[in-house]
Amino acid sequence: MLVNASEMLKKAKAGHYAVGQFNINNLEWTKAILLTAQENNSPVILGVSEGAGKYMAGYKTVVGMVKGMMEELNITVPVALHLDHGSYDGCLKCVEAGFTSIMFDGSHYPIEENVAKTKELVKICAEHGMSLEAEVGSIGGEEDGVVGMGECADPQECKMVADLGIDFLAAGIGNIHGKYPANWQGLSFETLDAIQQLTGDMPLVLHGGTGIPADMIKKAISLGVSKINVNTECQLAFADATRKYIEEGKDQQGKGYDPRKLLAPGFEAIKATVKEKMELFGSVGKA
Numbered sequence: 001m002l003v004n005a006s007e008m009l010k011k012a013k014a015g016h017y018a019v020g021q022f023n024i025n026n027l028e029w030t031k032a033i034l035l036t037a038q039e040n041n042s043p044v045i046l047g048v049s050e051g052a053g054k055y056m057a058g059y060k061t062v063v064g065m066v067k068g069m070m071e072e073l074n075i076t077v078p079v080a081l082h083l084d085h086g087s088y089d090g091c092l093k094c095v096e097a098g099f100t101s102i103m104f105d106g107s108h109y110p111i112e113e114n115v116a117k118t119k120e121l122v123k124i125c126a127e128h129g130m131s132l133e134a135e136v137g138s139i140g141g142e143e144d145g146v147v148g149m150g151e152c153a154d155p156q157e158c159k160m161v162a163d164l165g166i167d168f169l170a171a172g173i174g175n176i177h178g179k180y181p182a183n184w185q186g187l188s189f190e191t192l193d194a195i196q197q198l199t200g201d202m203p204l205v206l207h208g209g210t211g212i213p214a215d216m217i218k219k220a221i222s223l224g225v226s227k228i229n230v231n232t233e234c235q236l237a238f239a240d241a242t243r244k245y246i247e248e249g250k251d252q253q254g255k256g257y258d259p260r261k262l263l264a265p266g267f268e269a270i271k272a273t274v275k276e277k278m279e280l281f282g283s284v285g286k287a
């Protein structure tokens, strides 16, 4: 069932588990994630970055693919279709295209501007029955070969944004997108704890789920994280499995070049990764 992410994350926060947001890049990704969610009776959030939206020929294409696939595959678990790190204009486009959830990433604006824009989107989302994620404190990651360490959000600013009527909040706690560097300091649980103390029942979002050790994930969930975003890990699993297939020369045996065969190991690798994350996050059986 295509729904917004509000209820599933309220339930997750109350039940002390997290729902995974898995980013999609194409049909294989989408099918692998939807099937794994259904097989594990887990709610799931399909994340679409602006870049991936463009790659998949626009948000309307994505909505059509997801809706059609859910119907044809009989997907009955709750699924949210969510814009990841949206600009203000990107958010408006996804509202129009039929997404059920959006993230407005105003973390690079001065806090007043982040608040003002987030407030406008709260109104728009309410009119459309959509859920809204906001961000405070930018999440680092690799840009042009330089790995930014990831900020720790100011808990007071988190409270200010949480009070605007958003549904869930992404706050930087030293997490970054992509692989973590060897000298990474780990998540700041002190910051997370301070944020949760001030924001109460608000479900908190942990970005950069790839490569965070299991014990840190569990501790973050115990401190109020109810949504965890994973992207790079599925990409790495897909690439590794595909490389193995080609290195073993399987694309040159019989009809091994057929994309339905060539992409199958990567598809299975995404399924295995998503299942493992759902087990770790505790969302299995929670649909």
Ligand code: 13P
Pocket: 023, 047, 084, 085, 176, 177, 178, 179, 206, 207, 208, 209, 210, 229, 230, 231, 232, 233
């Ligand atoms: P990773 O690519 O590090 O898993 O991060 C995903 C993410 O946070 C998407 O918003």
